[in-house]
Amino acid sequence: MVEETYNHLVSLEGFRNLSLHDVHVEPLQTLAHSEVYRVRLDSLSTSVILKKSGAADVAGLAERERQFYRHIAPLLPSWLVPECLLIVEGDQTGRLFIKDLSGSHRSACSPAPTRMECRCFVEALATLHGLTGRHSRIQSEWIKVAADLPAGTIQQRLSFFQLVLGSFIAMIHERVDRAVESFLTDLSDLEHQIQRMGAQADVIVHGDAHFGNALFSPEQRACLIDWGMPMIGFGEIDLAHALALNLPPNLRREWEQEMIGVYLSQMAACGSPVEEAAFYDRYRLAVLYSFISPVIWWCSGVPEPQWWSALTNSLDAARDLGLLK
Structure with missing residues (x-):
């Protein structure tokens, strides 16, 4: 070696x-x-x-x-x-x-990021999305490369999710109430909802946007690492992955509107302004998409505390958005 x-x-x-x-x-x-x-x-x-x-x-x-x-x-x-x-x-x-950036950058605080780390991370995601729209050279290059790669599209993740969703729901049947079980069952239609949003799926997303996949510089910038899952999608998928799936509910409730403002402001600064109503439509759908992660993690043998925590975080976000009654 x-x-x-x-x-x-x-x-x-x-x-x-x-x-x-x-x-x-x-x-x-x-x-x-x-x-x-x-x-x-x-x-x-x-x-x-x-x-x-x-x-x-x-x-x-x-x-x-x-x-x-x-x-x-x-x-x-x-x-x-x-x-x-x-x-x-x-x-x-x-x-x-x-x-090696360890001499100049640091990892996010554990077990949860600070408010400034969250801001930096959201700005970095918005920069990625703002610069890689469908008419950019960057996206054109990725489409050419990704066509020959074996896995990693949103459609592939959705297809696998739908195959294992029923088994997952049966496994947690005794641990959740019937409203949650019904809500999760309705996610079997998620692929069609994503397809209807397809015309707006026009940026490169990181695909695994949790705070452990960033390093933070003294200049209050986040450097994005671990690029095994980049794909074409709508940017709100990354944002919901960070806020709904990976923030504790108390911090998400406190910071969510601020971070959405940071995201929209940075998108505009990168020359890709987003209409607010359309953004919220996609963000709500992205919160639903976030449920793919705990289900796939469970199926992949990820330890229960990790996928259960992610599941409960996303359930709280769905309730707060009125998606889960």
């Missing part, structure tokens, strides 16, 4: 005087689609992040991420996405070498 990493790095300008003994590889995290390492380079007093395709990447998310960094990230503002130093393709695995 060390020698292979060294051989990749010395191909880069600025790393050619590196010695094998300078390279130290430290495991950081195992994700669904990647193994993440920090590579310390002693003689250069620096480090890089290595993401290696994991054996469990059955959905091809690591390949999507590599293609995103190859074709799309260079077209986005430098502060919005980490700099990718090298992309290595392989028969079974691939590798991304990414600038």
Whole structure:
């Protein structure tokens, strides 16, 4: 592993005087689609992040991420996405070498973000959406690339969701009241509702917009990471994923209108103003779409506390929007 990493790095300008003994590889995290390492380079007093395709990447998310960094990230503002130093393709695995931002950025506070972190994250999402509309060069490039990738569209997620929804409802039958069960059953029509909104599905969405997928700079900006699920959709999907699915209900109720204002303001600043009534129609639909995540997580073996917390968060958001009586 060390020698292979060294051989990749010395191909880069600025790393050619590196010695094998300078390279130290430290495991950081195992994700669904990647193994993440920090590579310390002693003689250069620096480090890089290595993401290696994991054996469990059955959905091809690591390949999507590599293609995103190859074709799309260079077209986005430098502060919005980490700099990718090298992309290595392989028969079974691939590798991304990414600038290590740990010296200049920090992760979101745990267990919940601060108000400022939430603002920064929403601004970053709005910047992504505002710059990648259907007539942009950025979206055109992604459509060409994504056509050859194995998975990751909204339609594919909806199809799988509908296959497992009945089993999920049966599993939680004893834990929820009949109003919730009826509400979840009605989500079997979600694919048709999304299709009716299809004409407005015209930006690149991150696809996994939780606060752990951002790093925050001293300049109060969020850098978006973990790009295994970018797809074409309506931007409110990312916003609802952040606010409805991943914020505790008390914080969502306190911050939601402020964050919506931040989102709409930043979209306008990026040259993509959004009509408010249409926004709320899409946002309500995006809250319904957020229920896909806990159902798929349950089916994928994610620990119960994680999917149950997400489910209850989304249920609270649906109640507050009048979607669940």
